[in-house]
Amino acid sequence: MTPTGRKILILSAGMGAGHDGVAAELARRLAAGGVEAEVVDVLRLLPMGLGTGLRRGYGAMIGSAPWLYAAVYKVFFVSGRAPSTSPLTVLAAGRLGELVRDRRPEAVVSTFHLAAQIAGHLRERDRLPVPSVVLVTDFAAHRLWLHPGTDRYLCGDPASARAVAAATGRPADLHAPLVRPxxxxxxxxxxxxxxxxxxxxxxxxxxxxxxxxxxxxxxxxxxxxxxxxxxxxxxxxxxxxxxxxxxxxxxxxxxxxxxxxxxxxxxxxxxxxxxxxxxxxxxxxxxxxxxxxxxxxxxxxxxxxxxxxxxxxxxxxxxxxxxxxxxxxxxxxxxxxxxxxxxxxxxxxxxxxxxxxx
CATH class of the missing domain: 3.40.50.2000 (Glycogen Phosphorylase B;)
Structure with a gap:
C-alpha cells in the first residue's frame, strides 16, 4: 500500500500479551492501509526503571498473591475514592508529550489503561495537540480506562460501548474485535x-x-x-x-x-x-x-x-x-x-x- 503520510501513535504495555496483541494487529492493519503506525510500550515512558518494576510486581501478585492484586484493584481501579491522577501518570506525561512533538501523529490510541490516563491527562491540560482515542481491551471497563480528557472510546462489544458512553458522555464506538485474520x-x-x-x-x-x-x-x-x-x-x-x-x-x-x-x-x-x-x-x-x-x-x-x-x-x-x-x-x-x-x-x-x- 502506498504511504499516505498519515501517522498514528499507539500506546500499549507489556502487561501480558493481550494489550500488545491488540496494538500489533491495529498497527498491521493501519500499515496495510498506508498509515504509518508506531507502537510504544507506555511502561518505557516511566523513569528510573519504574515500568519494569510495575510489570514484575503485577506478575508476582497475580501469580503468587492474587489476594493482594484484588485489594489493589478494589482500591485503585474501581473505588470512587481513589486519587483522580496517579503519580505514574504525571511521571510519564512529559515524555509522552516529547514523543508526540517528535512524531507528529494525527492521533494517539491507547490500548492500556495507564496509557489512557497519561494521554487524557495531557489532553485535558491542552498539552496534547491531537485527539486521545482509547481502545478498551477489557470486557468490563474499570475507572482507569476512563478519563475526562479522552476524546473518543472504541469498544469491542456492545455492552462495553454502552457502559462507557453512559459513564463518560463521550463517543464510544463499537468495533470488531482486533484478532489476527x-x-x-x-x-x-x-x-x-x-x-x-x-x-x-x-x-x-x-x-x-x-x-x-x-x-x-x-x-x-x-x-x-x-x-x-x-x-x-x-x-x-x-x-x-x-x-x-x-x-x-x-x-x-x-x-x-x-x-x-x-x-x-x-x-x-x-x-x-x-x-x-x-x-x-x-x-x-x-x-x-x-x-x-x-x-x-x-x-x-x-x-x-x-x-x-x-x-x-x-x-x-x-x-x-x-x-x-x-x-x-x-x-x-x-x-x-x-x-x-x-x-x-x-x-x-x-x-x-x-x-x-x-
Missing part, C-alpha cells in the same frame, strides 16, 4: 497439533500469557469426568508447563503461534482472564466457559461476558461440568457461537481510528 478462517480439525484424544473431547484451559490462576485444579476436574481431555495453555510460564507435564492430567502446551490449529480441534475453552484469547475463541467458533477467574479485571470481565450472553460463568466444579455437557450440539452452543461471531460484523477498528466519531 487467520482466527476467522476456520481450519479442519485434522490440522490440530493436540493429537488423538481417545474419545475424550479436548477442552482448552486458558491461563493467559502469564500462565496464572488455578488451572491445575480445573484440569483435574475435567480429567475426572472421563469425557473431557484438558489441554492447558500455559502461556510463557515454564514452571507451570514443567509441573503439568511431569504430573498433571491431560496435555500441557507452551506458548504457541499456531493457536488457530489448536482451536480447530477444541470442543470448548475454559478461561480465567477474559482477555484477548476469548475474542480469538469467538472468532474461531469455540464456546467459552469462565471458571475460577483471576481476581480484579479477570472476574469482572468474566461476569460481563456472561451477562452479555457471550460465555457461561461456572461457579463450581459441578457447574463447570454441567455447562460443558450442555454444549454438546445444543441450541445453547449455537447461540454462544453466533453471539461471539456477531461481534465481528461491527466496523473495523482501523477504519474508526482514521475517521470521525460515529
Amino acid at each position: 487467520e482466527f476467522l478462517a476456520r481450519r479442519p480439525p485434522a490440522a490440530c497439533p493436540i493429537g488423538p484424544c481417545d474419545g475424550e473431547r479436548p477442552v482448552l484451559v486458558s491461563a493467559g500469557s502469564w500462565g496464572v490462576g488455578r488451572v491445575e485444579a480445573t484440569a483435574r476436574v475435567l480429567a475426572a469426568t472421563g469425557r473431557y481431555r484438558p489441554v492447558v495453555l500455559c502461556g510463557r510460564n515454564g514452571r507451570l508447563l514443567r509441573r503439568l507435564r511431569s504430573a498433571g492430567p491431560g496435555l500441557a502446551l507452551a506458548w504457541r503461534d499456531d493457536m488457530t490449529d489448536v482451536f480447530a480441534a477444541a470442543y470448548a475453552m475454559v478461561d480465567n482472564a477474559a482477555g484477548l484469547t476469548c475474542r480469538e475463541a469467538f472468532a474461531a467458533g469455540v464456546p467459552v466457559v469462565s471458571y475460577k477467574p483471576i481476581p480484579g479485571h479477570g472476574r469482572d470481565g468474566a461476569l460481563a461476558m456472561a451477562r452479555a450472553g457471550l460465555s457461561v460463568y461456572a461457579r463450581s466444579a459441578a457447574e463447570l461440568v454441567e455447562a460443558l455437557d450442555r454444549l454438546d450440539g445444543t441450541p445453547e452452543r449455537a447461540a454462544l457461537v453466533a453471539r461471539g461471531a456477531a461481534l465481528f460484523s461491527a466496523a473495523s477498528a482501523e477504519t474508526l481510528v482514521c475517521g470521525p466519531p460515529g
Whole structure:
C-alpha cells in the first residue's frame, strides 16, 4: 500500500500479551492501509526503571498473591475514592508529550489503561495537540480506562460501548474485535497439533500469557469426568508447563503461534482472564466457559461476558461440568457461537481510528 503520510501513535504495555496483541494487529492493519503506525510500550515512558518494576510486581501478585492484586484493584481501579491522577501518570506525561512533538501523529490510541490516563491527562491540560482515542481491551471497563480528557472510546462489544458512553458522555464506538485474520478462517480439525484424544473431547484451559490462576485444579476436574481431555495453555510460564507435564492430567502446551490449529480441534475453552484469547475463541467458533477467574479485571470481565450472553460463568466444579455437557450440539452452543461471531460484523477498528466519531 502506498504511504499516505498519515501517522498514528499507539500506546500499549507489556502487561501480558493481550494489550500488545491488540496494538500489533491495529498497527498491521493501519500499515496495510498506508498509515504509518508506531507502537510504544507506555511502561518505557516511566523513569528510573519504574515500568519494569510495575510489570514484575503485577506478575508476582497475580501469580503468587492474587489476594493482594484484588485489594489493589478494589482500591485503585474501581473505588470512587481513589486519587483522580496517579503519580505514574504525571511521571510519564512529559515524555509522552516529547514523543508526540517528535512524531507528529494525527492521533494517539491507547490500548492500556495507564496509557489512557497519561494521554487524557495531557489532553485535558491542552498539552496534547491531537485527539486521545482509547481502545478498551477489557470486557468490563474499570475507572482507569476512563478519563475526562479522552476524546473518543472504541469498544469491542456492545455492552462495553454502552457502559462507557453512559459513564463518560463521550463517543464510544463499537468495533470488531482486533484478532489476527487467520482466527476467522476456520481450519479442519485434522490440522490440530493436540493429537488423538481417545474419545475424550479436548477442552482448552486458558491461563493467559502469564500462565496464572488455578488451572491445575480445573484440569483435574475435567480429567475426572472421563469425557473431557484438558489441554492447558500455559502461556510463557515454564514452571507451570514443567509441573503439568511431569504430573498433571491431560496435555500441557507452551506458548504457541499456531493457536488457530489448536482451536480447530477444541470442543470448548475454559478461561480465567477474559482477555484477548476469548475474542480469538469467538472468532474461531469455540464456546467459552469462565471458571475460577483471576481476581480484579479477570472476574469482572468474566461476569460481563456472561451477562452479555457471550460465555457461561461456572461457579463450581459441578457447574463447570454441567455447562460443558450442555454444549454438546445444543441450541445453547449455537447461540454462544453466533453471539461471539456477531461481534465481528461491527466496523473495523482501523477504519474508526482514521475517521470521525460515529
